Amino acid sequence: MNPLVAPEPGHHGAHGGRTALSVNLNKVALLRNTRHLGIPSVTKAAQIVLEAGAQGITVHPRPDERHIRAHDVTDLAELLKAWPAIEYNIEGNPFHNLMDVIRQVRPHQATFVPDSVGQFTSDHGWTFPDDAERLRPLIAECQALGVRVSLFMDPIPEMMRAAREVGADRVELYTEAYASAWGTPQQAEVLTRYVRAGEAALAVGLELNAGHDLNRDNLSDFLRAVPGVMEVSIGHALIADALELGYTETIRDYQRCIQRAYAP
Numbered sequence: 001m002n003p004l005v006a007p008e009p010g011h012h013g014a015h016g017g018r019t020a021l022s023v024n025l026n027k028v029a030l031l032r033n034t035r036h037l038g039i040p041s042v043t044k045a046a047q048i049v050l051e052a053g054a055q056g057i058t059v060h061p062r063p064d065e066r067h068i069r070a071h072d073v074t075d076l077a078e079l080l081k082a083w084p085a086i087e088y089n090i091e092g093n094p095f096h097n098l099m100d101v102i103r104q105v106r107p108h109q110a111t112f113v114p115d116s117v118g119q120f121t122s123d124h125g126w127t128f129p130d131d132a133e134r135l136r137p138l139i140a141e142c143q144a145l146g147v148r149v150s151l152f153m154d155p156i157p158e159m160m161r162a163a164r165e166v167g168a169d170r171v172e173l174y175t176e177a178y179a180s181a182w183g184t185p186q187q188a189e190v191l192t193r194y195v196r197a198g199e200a201a202l203a204v205g206l207e208l209n210a211g212h213d214l215n216r217d218n219l220s221d222f223l224r225a226v227p228g229v230m231e232v233s234i235g236h237a238l239i240a241d242a243l244e245l246g247y248t249e250t251i252r253d254y255q256r257c258i259q260r261a262y263a264p
């Protein structure tokens, strides 16, 4: 098939010490799937966002194929052969369809998400110790294939050691609670939970990603507060912005948000 040669661990993810932007293309596929015309094109979207400066591509091929379909995953793998510095991140539930995809495509990163089949959208992370023993062999299998594993996690500091002990390389902090609290009186208190969870992850040797409902308003505040985030994956809001601004201007704007977070 189209195996991508996985890089050395740590090669992908961060961008010059800053947080890498991985663009989730689910919603491009969702729109495309409402007709049989092949537009908008998922691979063309990938090409444009990469030319505009995105550092990664994320997809979440759900079992019902409501958006990303099997051919999208392999089409993107083929496209990314021409972009060796770009990280390919595939999300999903390893107890449903994800492992077959990982075995076939060998992306740089697999993000394990505990969604049920047909779930509306991701809404929680893994729970330890409950999920530990069944996750362990699948994490090891991915790593043996050269695929980094990130676990989608709620911002609970006590869970981070267990995520490390089960073998994960990274955790992705599920940011919906932060996004809903942003701009409200609860923002600071909720953000503190992410700071603590991020610190706990780094302290046990995990690398850190974040995602879900991040957008141009809330991104800088998050990255300024939570140290060490190597990658954000952003889809829904970014593609909505692209409908109004175009892909290129949208990517530039998200990169400005990331830069602002690191400005002195």
Ligand SMILES: CC(=O)[C@@H](O)[C@H](O)COP(=O)(O)O
Binding pocket: 024, 026, 027, 060, 062, 091, 113, 120, 121, 122, 152, 211, 212, 235
């Ligand atoms: C894991 C995560 O937070 C996102 O991938 C989210 O699940 C997006 O999936 P949908 O685009 O299907 O809502």
Ligand SMILES: NCC(=O)COP(=O)(O)O
Binding pocket: 024, 058, 091, 172, 210, 211, 212, 213, 214, 233, 234, 235, 236, 237, 238
């Ligand atoms: N991992 C999160 C992701 O890929 C995108 O989530 P969203 O921006 O679509 O909420």
